[in-house]
Amino acid sequence: MTQILAIETSCDDTCAAVLDGPRILSNVVSSQARLHARFGGIVPEVASRRHLELINPVIDAALEDAGRDLDAIDAIAVTTKPGLIGALLVGVNSAKSLAAATAKPLIPVDHLQGHVAAAYLEPDPIEPPFLALIASGGHTLLAEVREEGRFAIAGQTLDDAAGEALDKAARLLGLGFPGGPAIQREAEDGDPDAFPMPIAMAHDGSLDFSFSGLKTALVYAVRDLGPERTRERRADLAASFQAAVVGQLVAKLRRALDLGEWRSVALGGGVAANGPLRDRTAALCEERGIALKLLPFELCTDNAAMIGSAARFAEAIPYPRYLELDAAAR
Amino acid sequence: MILGFDTATPETTVAVVHGDEVLFEDAAGPGPDGRPVAGRALLGMVDEAAAAAGGWDRIATMAVGRGPGSFTGLRIAISTARAISQARRIPVAGVDSTAALAAGLRERAGEGRPVVGIVDARRGEVFAAADLGSGAGEPVVCAPGDLADALGEGLGGAVAGGDGAVRFRTEIEAIGCEIPADEDPANRLSARQICLLAAKMEPGGAHFPAGVTPKYMRRPDAERWLERNDGS
Ligand SMILES: [Zn+2]
Numbered sequence: 001m002t003q004i005l006a007i008e009t010s011c012d013d014t015c016a017a018v019l020d021g022p023r024i025l026s027n028v029v030s031s032q033a034r035l036h037a038r039f040g041g042i043v044p045e046v047a048s049r050r051h052l053e054l055i056n057p058v059i060d061a062a063l064e065d066a067g068r069d070l071d072a073i074d075a076i077a078v079t080t081k082p083g084l085i086g087a088l089l090v091g092v093n094s095a096k097s098l099a100a101a102t103a104k105p106l107i108p109v110d111h112l113q114g115h116v117a118a119a120y121l122e123p124d125p126i127e128p129p130f131l132a133l134i135a136s137g138g139h140t141l142l143a144e145v146r147e148e149g150r151f152a153i154a155g156q157t158l159d160d161a162a163g164e165a166l167d168k169a170a171r172l173l174g175l176g177f178p179g180g181p182a183i184q185r186e187a188e189d190g191d192p193d194a195f196p197m198p199i200a201m202a203h204d205g206s207l208d209f210s211f212s213g214l215k216t217a218l219v220y221a222v223r224d225l226g227p228e229r230t231r232e233r234r235a236d237l238a239a240s241f242q243a244a245v246v247g248q249l250v251a252k253l254r255r256a257l258d259l260g261e262w263r264s265v266a267l268g269g270g271v272a273a274n275g276p277l278r279d280r281t282a283a284l285c286e287e288r289g290i291a292l293k294l295l296p297f298e299l300c301t302d303n304a305a306m307i308g309s310a311a312r313f314a315e316a317i318p319y320p321r322y323l324e325l326d327a328a329a330r
Numbered sequence: 331m332i333l334g335f336d337t338a339t340p341e342t343t344v345a346v347v348h349g350d351e352v353l354f355e356d357a358a359g360p361g362p363d364g365r366p367v368a369g370r371a372l373l374g375m376v377d378e379a380a381a382a383a384g385g386w387d388r389i390a391t392m393a394v395g396r397g398p399g400s401f402t403g404l405r406i407a408i409s410t411a412r413a414i415s416q417a418r419r420i421p422v423a424g425v426d427s428t429a430a431l432a433a434g435l436r437e438r439a440g441e442g443r444p445v446v447g448i449v450d451a452r453r454g455e456v457f458a459a460a461d462l463g464s465g466a467g468e469p470v471v472c473a474p475g476d477l478a479d480a481l482g483e484g485l486g487g488a489v490a491g492g493d494g495a496v497r498f499r500t501e502i503e504a505i506g507c508e509i510p511a512d513e514d515p516a517n518r519l520s521a522r523q524i525c526l527l528a529a530k531m532e533p534g535g536a537h538f539p540a541g542v543t544p545k546y547m548r549r550p551d552a553e554r555w556l557e558r559n560d561g562s
Contacts, residue, residue, distance in 0.1 A: 038556065089405060090405055094413040323373045325370075
């Protein structure tokens with residue numbers, strides 16, 4: 001079996017993992033969420049600086065947790081795109097330098113391939129065919145998976161990512177960062193039907209997502225209410241906004257299920273932790289008589305184990321052909 | 331043997347030095363689009379340098395320019411140095427990029443004159459460090475016209491160089507510095523100087539990975555905005 005050291009720094013989590021095939025030997029994530037909370041969002045320069053501080057200790061911790069020396073590693077995998085370019089550069093330069101200094105092969109991985117490949121990890125790998133809905137602060141993607149290691153994009157967001165929309169709404173309502181959990185907490189005491197929210201692209205037949213209209217609707221609602229009434233109605237606003245985001249995700253998933261034969265649905269990405277999304281997806285799957293596979297939370301949010309998983313299906317570049325490899329924002 | 335590199339300025343530069351002997355030296359300026367090529371070019375040049383030295387086992391110390399300079403450039407060089415250090419257990423010494431520039435200017439100016447290494451800091455400012463005869467001091471960040479004040483020295487008759495000196499030639503010549511012609515190699519940081527400065531460091535000046543940190547000299551904009559808004 002191939003032992004892979006995987007590195008992921010595309011956004012605000014510094015991550016390293018060691019895998020033995022589909023088995024996770026270690027999965028270290030150093031989250032920067034608290035660092036960025038005071039800015040109300042991820043600041044690329046702050047993230048890049050923190051990645052540089054954390055990357056070597058995180059790699060050491062991943063090797064140590066796995067009980068492996070670098071010598072025992074067969075290949076090094078790294079996220080090369082998409083993401084924050086300055087953040088990606090820290091991971092890519094660290095990974096290719098580690099690989100070059102030990103003449104090991106390097107495996108460049110697309111971050112989105114990683115999110116889907118999280119489904120193949122043990123102990124509960126998901127067998128194709130399945131539909132994967134990946135929603136996070138960086139992406140919103142509906143993927144058709146017919147065989148391991150490959151997927152076709154059925155739909156993706158045309159503007160904001162679902163998690164990004166929740167972050168923006170939380171900021172507008174004076175709630176914390178990250179927005180998803182803050183909105184969910186606030187929404188528990190609110191009425192999801194209190195404020196009408198536009199239903200984006202409900203009738204165009206596409207499987208793509210759009211969340212910018214929702215944000216605009218919330219901006220107008222907040223403006224019309226004024227600061228005081230906004231505070232009073234904050235729970236209703238949060239509940240209505242969350243219901244609209246979740247409603248769109250579930251509606252597109254429903255449409256995708258209508259269009260093909262699927263054995264199961266996999267839910268991933270940080271937004272997969274959202275309670276109402278899990279509940280409504282579970283209800284939809286039950287109605288269709290198919291299985292819902294919820295990835296464990298630590299494999300939903302950004303992590304390097306998923307990058308190592310995707311690496312098993314990607315092309316390894318032998319030393320020294322990757323020396324000029326660069327990161328790419330998209 | 332010391333293998334050193336720097337990507338704090340638009341120049342990607344790598345060298346191997348053994349005593350006074352330079353075994354390897356290579357540099358790449360910005361690409362045709364005017365952007366630094368460090369992200370793509372550095373590791374290939376470092377790999378070649380290690381091969382020229384006879385392999386990583388022959389390298390006793392790595393030396394890396396820790397800035398001040400381009401934030402992205404610093405992170406590329408330092409993440410490269412640290413990862414190789416982590417893989418090969420080679421200690422890394424951090425060297426001020428402005429000091430390396432000044433050391434190159436010292437070779438050119440000879441003894442007896444002040445030299446000032448000046449890196450373009452963008453936003454109309456420069457990073458600079460002066461060497462009055464006993465090595466470069468701590469770098470400062472300031473507008474080019476404020477250099478004498480910021481360094482606390484009269485700079486009349488000083489030799490100044492670097493991409494910052496070239497960019498702000500008029501302002502810097504106005505405070506009495508002499509700047510070599512734009513194309514003069516003294517305006518470009520050489521990794522040879524990074525190696526030579528590292529060789530002069532006290533034992534213990536080189537560290538394993540986490541010990542080498544970048545000299546940004548500026549906080550992220552977002553932090554400054556936050557502070558300004560909190561204060562009002
Ligand atoms: Zn992600």
